Amino acid sequence: MPDYDSTEDYEHLPEGPSKSELKRRMTALQALGETLTGLSDKQLRQIPIDDQRLVDAIQEVRNISSNSARRRHLQFIGKLMRDIDAEPIAEALAALDRERHQAAAQFQGLEQVRDRLLAAGLPGIEDIIDRWPNADRQHLRQLLLQDQRERQREKAPAAARKLFRYLRELEESAAEPDGGSAPED
Template sequence: MISKQSKSTKKRESLALQALGEQLIGLSSEQLNSIGLDKRLHKAVADANSMRGRGALKRQKQLIGKLMRDVVDPKPIRAAIESSGMKDRLEKIIFNQTEYWRDRITVEDTDALEEFFEHLGHQNDLLTNLVESWLNEVNDCARMKIKRLIFREIHNEIYLKVQNDTSTV
């Protein structure tokens, strides 16, 4: 005997699929392409990204929910959304670490710089030169420019370290 789903169960499942489809709206076009969505669903999500009117966007979300019910297996979509969230969190962590090291290096000078190099596991001549320039500069505008360059170089180093650490796992 085949058990029939209740109307409430079907509605909960369709609302869950619609919510999953709404999460697709926030993804970039590159991320959408990597998921491998159905053409109609991909177009509906792309259209929703460009909509500004609340009523139109609400109707578009309902259409996305309807198209999501036609998806055979929503697990790859759910996994792609979760991985994009992990990437965003990782970028925030890298940014926060970069700010931390920049502030320490510009306040504590060479001691913090040496500790940063120990953390990285190698020296960076460009960063050393930038810190020396920052210490010797008296003009506030030039110091701010050098501080931004220090930030950028620290960010690049931390990003490369994270990339190397995750590729070896």
């Protein structure tokens, strides 16, 4: 009877990843490729892809309407991705995702500031001036009064949208390297 504890019987087996592990890797590369197909051209240019065939395949999939053809093309993209180092691509996609989340959080934060200002009315202008000292007090006052008139007349909230845009401009000017201030003479 053979000794099953002996390692000699297993020495002829190849070392390396199992067939299941290889399939998981291929599926992950295909999913990464599918994520790339959802990017805009501008975003795609930010991703470090050296293989022009891969870039062309990613752009080509956007023109495919048939589900089965699209699936086959995504498999082709996954196959092309096997020949490149996918780690820099995954890192660049993660960075884009972080930027998107940061922009969404900033957007929501500005919406909350706007909503608090609209709820507080004219006294709330002081909070805005504290946050953005270069804010135009008179412009804020006009927008708040316009919003109150729109609410009384049950009109669309055009002033609230204008107020949001103005707050976004203030935030962007404060984020500029020179602080958004005018040059001194």
